[in-house]
Amino acid sequence: MQISTSNILYQLHLPLVNGTSNTSYSRYWRDSIVLSSRRRCSQMATATAIVDEIHKLESEREKPRFRWVEVGYDITETQKQAISQLPPKMTKRCKAVMKQIICFSPQKGELSDMLAAWVRIMKPERADWLLVLKHLRILNHPLYIQVAEAALEEITFEANTRDYTKIIHHYGKQNQLEDAEKVLLSMRERGFVCDQITLTTMIHIYSKADKLNLAKQTFEELKLLEQPLDKRSFGAMIMAYVRAGFPEEGEKILKEMDAKDIYAGSEVYKALLRAYSMVGNAEGAQRVFDAIQLAAITPDEKLCGLLINAYLMAGQSREAQIAFDNMRRAGIEPSDKCIALALSAYEKENRLNSALELLIDLEKDNVMVGKEASKILAAWLKRLGVVEEVEIVLREYTEKEVNR
DSSP, X not given: OOOOHHHHHHHHXXXXXXXXXOGGGHXXXXXXXXXXXXXXXXXXXXXXXXXXXXXXXXXXXXXXXXXXXXXXXXXXXXXXXXXXXXXXXXXXXXXXXXXXXXXXXXXXXXXXXXXXXXXXXXXXXXXXXXXXXXXXXXXXXXXXXXXXXXXXXXXXXXOOHHHHHHHHHHHHHXXXXXXXXXXXXXXXXTTOOOOHXXXXXXXXXXXXXXXXXXXXXXXXXXXXXXXXXXXXXXXXXXXXXHHTTOHHXXXXXXXXXXXTTOOOOHHHHHHHHHHHHHTTOHHHHHHHHHHHHHTTOOOOHHHHHHHHHHHHHTTOHHHHHHHHHHHHHTTOOOOHHHHHHHHHHHHHTTOHHHHHHHHHHHHHXXXXXXXXXXXXXXXXXXXXXXXXXXXXXXXXXXXHHXXX
16 A cells, blocks of 8 residues: 555645734734644654554565475475485474475565464474574574574573573674674563673673773673682683783783682683783793793693793893703703794804704704794805805714714
């Protein structure tokens, strides 16, 4: 049904009050015009709203309504393959909706209408919803998240806080901050209380999106919860500070954790150490490295390499060499990156003989020099113009070792 806005306005229009030439009626005339104008504006707004609502209803009528029709054989090979992968023990009602989802297209109607028809016809329980969502996730189906969000509004799904958190986490992995915030807002509006897991997830999302202030606000909200914070919550805020370029603030939280005998995960320590290492803050890197050992985490070649790099970036070549030697004494086999850093430290002090002795010692331990270390050594020798001489020395040394 089509209705013209102008027709409605015409029907709602009221005539103006007739004027008079008498001066005694001039004020009445002016007030009447103002009142009438206001009425006409109000009537115009009302008429426009009515027309918009009518057009909205008409557009909704034009949308195709979903008709539940059993999936037949007129489907694509890809759809047949996906249906064949459904577990044999899956209940009939779950298989029925899975087939509809796999073969769904916008031309058939709205996804929400299809799910509503499933609820109305087959009356699923929460276990059915969870099974469907599980297999959609396994299939990595593009409609998984839409089905999950639609389920939140269904009474038969019996949504809880964790269901919302899973969707928020999904959006976080996709770096979809606005979508995650919409789900969080919907969760609050429906009366669900955000717990530690939900808020920690939001801190991770804000951290990845470079929203440090929002991460800090969420962390403060976390502290107001009755239960004590765990290492994941602390770690999420530390990572937020690290990503924002404030490792010192992250280290403060680390000290707060130490006071409570809570230790962060190795990835958090590594992130802090890397942050100090990349800017050449040797003191900060050493503090974090010491904290790693106090947390009973055994340093590996990557952590040692970050410490060596911190000293090298700070211009403390001797300390870098000492850190490399300590790593070897601890029985940690140096990576090619660590060897390259050690050679760079020797190069800064023009200690070629010490560098050659290091290479010989590594060869004794069956540690081969890789591409990065070889490149640094070759460039150093080329600048010195002693490539041939070094090759002779190394060859003679190798022959002596073989003849022993």
